[in-house]
Amino acid sequence: MKSIADVISNLNNKRMGSTSEICYEHKVQANGKEYVKEIKKITFDGEVFCPLCERERTTQELSDEEDLKIKRAMGRRNYNVFHNQSILTDIDLLEASFTSYKATEPEEIANKKKASDVYAKYREGEIFNAWFTGLPGVGKSHLAMSILRNLNEKGEQDKSCLFVSVDEMLLRIRDSFGNKESRYTEHYFVDLLTSVDFLVLDDLGAETGATGTKKQATDFTLRVLYAIANGRQSKSTIVTTNLSKNDLMSMYDSRLVSRLMKNQVRISFENTVDKRLGDMEL
Known part of the structure; x- marks a missing residue:
């Protein structure tokens, strides 16, 4: 100089x-x-x-x-x-990609293609919600993370992405009630999750209990989730869940489910088995 x-x-x-x-x-x-x-x-x-x-x-x-x-x-x-x-309960998801998702059965191949199409449409600027439904271990979170990682790595620089385990988020909020030092307050999460451009809400329903228990979400859970859903009406949200639509309607307020399912693409696993069990030696 x-x-x-x-x-x-x-x-x-x-x-x-x-x-x-x-x-x-x-x-x-x-x-x-x-x-x-x-x-x-x-x-x-x-x-x-x-x-x-x-x-x-x-x-x-x-x-x-x-x-x-x-x-x-x-x-x-x-x-x-x-x-x-991002808040994950399975750190291995950080390595998830379309390439590492091994699809061998017709349903897996079709759903992998659908997930790739969702990513492409998001890149083109389309705004809609994507739902991954099916039993645990079939690859819902893997494909959701694959979409998000590609958006973060290859998408527009002015777009932000976030992956959040619903259950872990709510646990941290509850912990903040008696911990004034915690930054993970209800306001923190609602503000964060409504501000990002692309959000994955992972394992919706796990925070309420095991599938089939007929439990209902607490007023606290409904308040947090509704605030997030309400603040994301003009943004794209990806949801993974083990629950059927009927289960969701029984567990949550119908307004919440309707808001989250508005303008949605559904990717459903009905025949795929738990991939994690296949890796276990008995």
Whole structure:
């Protein structure tokens, strides 16, 4: 980088002069009318130019450079939301991808294709909700994470992504009730989950109990989930659940289910078996 003295010395070594040429590009307002402001061009080191045009050009370049810096900073911040603020109960999901999802049966192959199509439509700017339903271990969370990771890695820099285990989120909120040092308050999560562009709500229903217990969500759970759903009406949300629509209607307020299922694409696993059991040696 040149010193100020070097720059001044360099300028002094270049010749500056006046010309008879006029620039007519600039206008001024006076008495309610617009007039052309004639600017006399100058020469500098053999080049002829309008000093006002040059100043405007330099100002615009600096402005564009600052805009680029801001966009890059925002891009880094959005990219880091996924890595720094997602809440997972299965750390292996961080490695989930479309490539690592092994589809051998017709339903698995079809659902993998549907998930890939969801990702493509999100990239194109479409806004809708995607639901992955089926028994545990069939790959719902894996495919949901695959969509989210691709959006975070390959999507627009001004878009933020977040993956949240519903059960773990609610546990942290409850813990904050008696822990004033905790940042994981109800307000924190509602604000975070409604602000991101793409959100995965993982394992909806697990926070209420085992499937088939006929338990109903507490007022606390309904309040949090409804606030999130209400704040995401103009954004895309991906939901994974082991529950059927009838189970969801029994467990939650119908308004909540209706809000989350609005404008949805459903990817349902009905015949796929628990992939995790296949890896166990008995």
